Amino acid sequence: DAGITQSPRHKVTETGTPVTLRCHQTENHRYMYWYRQDPGHGLRLIHYSYGVKDTDKGEVSDGYSVSRSKTEDFLLTLESATSSQTSVYFCAISGQEFYNEQFFGPGTRLTVL
């Protein structure tokens, strides 16, 4: 299995508070992604990174920001959490090319009250 961990695995927070989710990999992969999974929508890309300090938006990026200061870590921040951001968040990694196989972390279940 690819070495990907996510923290925290579960979080409950209140509307308006900032939240940061962490993805950590031990594979030295270039690409890292954040997806969210919601009933009726499947998995959708939030943001992705193609290298240290190189990030870009996905299809559902509003309300989220990301940072990647090291190859192994990719952080997802909800600046001011809303109930619509209640979801399961998955981090994924892939190799040196964008079309390489992607491997997913275990997910973080976030509830915004």
Add this chain to the structure above:
Amino acid sequence: GIQVEQSPPDLILQEGANSTLRCNFSDSVNNLQWFHQNPWGQLINLFYIPSGTKQNGRLSATTVATERYSLLYISSSQTTDSGVYFCAVVGGTSYGKLTFGQGTILTVHP
């Protein structure tokens, strides 16, 4: 953007039965993957198969890129095969974004 359709949406089997899951996609792809999401929510990689045929134990997959479809075969199904099966693709201009189908929910009864 690229569209991904999976069929059937639901499938109920008795243990030991065989099944075929289908994935249709609307444009050329650079990547096609099959995943199994188990009841605990983990996404498990089954196949990376943008074209051709692969086999892994009781599972095999075929992608015919020119006709824009992929098939996942499960033989001699077991209760542990239950869960949701996703097909996901990276389109030609989508910078690595995986576009997922809606999934096939498989239930295998003992």
